[in-house]
Amino acid sequence: MEWLYIIAAALFVIGLKMLSSPETARRGNVVSAVGMLLAIVATLLNGHLSFTWIVAGIVLGSGIGAASAYRVKMTAMPEMVGLFNGFGGLASLLVGWAEYHMHPDAPTFTIVSIYLTVLIGGVTFSGSVLAFAKLAELVVSGRPVTFRGQHIVNGLLLAAAVLFGIIFTLAPESSYAILILGVILAFVIGIFAVLPIGGADMPVVICLLNSYSGLAGAAAGFVLANDMLIVAGSLVGTSGIILTQIMCKAMNRSIANVLFSGFGAAAGTVAGAGAKGEAKSISPHDAYFALEAASSVVFVPGYGMAVAQAQHVVKELADLLEANGTEVKYAIHPVAGRMPGHMNVLLAEADVPYDQLVEMDAINPLMPTIDVALVIGANDVVNPAAREDKSSPIYGMPIINADQAHTVFVLKRSMASGFAGIENPLFFKDNTTMIFGDAKKTLQEVVTEFKAA
Amino acid sequence: MIATLIFIFILAAFLGFELISKVPSQLHTPLMSGSNAISGITIVGAMVAAGVGGGDFATALGFLAVIFATINVVGGYLVTDRMLAMFRKKKK
Numbered sequence: 001m002e003w004l005y006i007i008a009a010a011l012f013v014i015g016l017k018m019l020s021s022p023e024t025a026r027r028g029n030v031v032s033a034v035g036m037l038l039a040i041v042a043t044l045l046n047g048h049l050s051f052t053w054i055v056a057g058i059v060l061g062s063g064i065g066a067a068s069a070y071r072v073k074m075t076a077m078p079e080m081v082g083l084f085n086g087f088g089g090l091a092s093l094l095v096g097w098a099e100y101h102m103h104p105d106a107p108t109f110t111i112v113s114i115y116l117t118v119l120i121g122g123v124t125f126s127g128s129v130l131a132f133a134k135l136a137e138l139v140v141s142g143r144p145v146t147f148r149g150q151h152i153v154n155g156l157l158l159a160a161a162v163l164f165g166i167i168f169t170l171a172p173e174s175s176y177a178i179l180i181l182g183v184i185l186a187f188v189i190g191i192f193a194v195l196p197i198g199g200a201d202m203p204v205v206i207c208l209l210n211s212y213s214g215l216a217g218a219a220a221g222f223v224l225a226n227d228m229l230i231v232a233g234s235l236v237g238t239s240g241i242i243l244t245q246i247m248c249k250a251m252n253r254s255i256a257n258v259l260f261s262g263f264g265a266a267a268g269t270v271a272g273a274g275a276k277g278e279a280k281s282i283s284p285h286d287a288y289f290a291l292e293a294a295s296s297v298v299f300v301p302g303y304g305m306a307v308a309q310a311q312h313v314v315k316e317l318a319d320l321l322e323a324n325g326t327e328v329k330y331a332i333h334p335v336a337g338r339m340p341g342h343m344n345v346l347l348a349e350a351d352v353p354y355d356q357l358v359e360m361d362a363i364n365p366l367m368p369t370i371d372v373a374l375v376i377g378a379n380d381v382v383n384p385a386a387r388e389d390k391s392s393p394i395y396g397m398p399i400i401n402a403d404q405a406h407t408v409f410v411l412k413r414s415m416a417s418g419f420a421g422i423e424n425p426l427f428f429k430d431n432t433t434m435i436f437g438d439a440k441k442t443l444q445e446v447v448t449e450f451k452a453a
Numbered sequence: 454m455i456a457t458l459i460f461i462f463i464l465a466a467f468l469g470f471e472l473i474s475k476v477p478s479q480l481h482t483p484l485m486s487g488s489n490a491i492s493g494i495t496i497v498g499a500m501v502a503a504g505v506g507g508g509d510f511a512t513a514l515g516f517l518a519v520i521f522a523t524i525n526v527v528g529g530y531l532v533t534d535r536m537l538a539m540f541r542k543k544k545k
Binding site for chain 1: 454455458461462463465466467468469470472473474475476477478479480481482483484485486487488489490491492493494495496497498499500501502503504505506507508510511512514515516517518519520521522523524525526527528529530531532533534535536537538539540541
């Protein structure tokens with residue numbers, strides 16, 4: 001059976017490698033799934049297990065997992081991934097608990113591992129469920145929640161977690177209650193960790209929780225002294241951390257700043273940087289003429305496109321533009337949306353070929369040559385204050401230089417500020433024109449104009 | 454034994470960094486959900502807990518763990534495949 005585990009671990013490594021290139025990604029996912037299947041079969045074959053509850057659990061879990069995977073809308077993908085992640089954490093927690101229940105007299109190393117499994121698994125679970133609830137807007141909007149003394153409370157919670165861990169390790173056989181307290185504590189820590197984090201920082205949190213679920217798995221591997229679990233968990237743990245770093249870098253902020261600052265909590269009260277004046281606005285009808293005459297158009301999508309479910313009509317408009325001889329590209333900011341790569345997934349769903357999706361660093365040098373930049377539901381990621389205004393809270397964050405295009409159309413419901421609560425000087429620039437209204441409706445009207453012409 | 458396990462953990466972590474450090478942003482979501490599915494590997498521990506016969510309560514915990522881990526594994530892989538199936542190059 002050890003051999004099957006080794007093969008499974010190798011397949012995870014190869015699968016992850018293949019997942020990092022567009023040509024091989026889909027096969028890579030299959031390779032990794034085969035590795036998982038081998039790991040499960042190897043465990044069943046070990047000969048000492050009764051199958052009844054295992055098979056029942058797998059059948060039930062597969063049904064639920066498959067049904068949710070096929071029914072979820074692409075726009076709801078961030079919360080779906082978050083929830084799956086939470087279930088993985090919960091499973092690790094239960095594994096640690098069951099192991100303790102059976103062997104409270106295990107060696108110290110195992111006991112420490114059990115405690116870590118339960119703690120990390122619990123934090124992953126409650127944090128992911130809250131992230132899910134925030135993303136699905138089941139709880140009061142996605143706004144960050146902060147209160148006085150939050151850091152002190154968090155510090156006390158962590159101190160309690162360490163203290164319980166020490167008691168548990170020193171006297172495991174008489175510490176069942178401590179373990180239960182540890183579970184509750186882990187849930188509370190997870191909730192407090194995600195509460196102060198707002199919608200636009202969700203990509204970072206999702207990545208980090210993903211990393212935690214891997215670490216919980218690795219900790220369970222230490223409990224069971226299972227090499228393959230450790231390898232798989234560790235791989236996931238690091239991949240989550242790498243993605244977290246990429247997301248933080250794209251916002252020019254540190255992980256600590258994202259996790260603890262409650263960025264955007266004071267939305268609407270942060271003073272703008274003197275971005276005053278009248279914003280011009282036009283109708284979709286007038287926008288049509290500008291688009292019809294443009295020889296190059298860049299779409300800059302943001303979370304607003306996901307909310308309006310506008311990706312399909314964006315693609316429809318892009319097709320009409322191309323038929324009209326216009327060169328069309330999409331500028332993708334790494335943190336646009338609510339999870340890493342969110343815009344890419346939505347546009348792929350609408351059948352946009354991925355070679356038209358251009359990353360921020362590649363599109364910015366071209367921006368001054370672009371006739372029309374069409375900003376759809378993006379705000380902070382195109383805010384020139386990040387480049388020009390040293391007093392702005394987002395100064396230094398890399399942005400898409402939409403303002404450098406000859407003409408900028410901003411599709412937006414109102415003049416309300418973005419997630420960061422900062423006025424956007426882009427809206428007041430001479431070359432910028434607002435098109436107010438629901439992005440999907442606006443684009444549909446433009447498409448209708450095109451078709452009528 | 455303990456040292457070996459920690460050794461394996463650390464080597465795998467370095468391997469993870471090497472594997473994933475250069476991923477194009479369009480693959481961030483599939484990579485995340487795909488690696489998320491791998492974290493369901495804890496199913497192996499869940500199966501042991503559910504099937505080793507450690508008493509009713511431990512079996513119940515194991516059974517629940519198997520359910521949740523399977524949702525993570527099956528849901529994670531399927532959702533990743535669904536996303537990757539949509540990515541395509543422009544037809545010339």
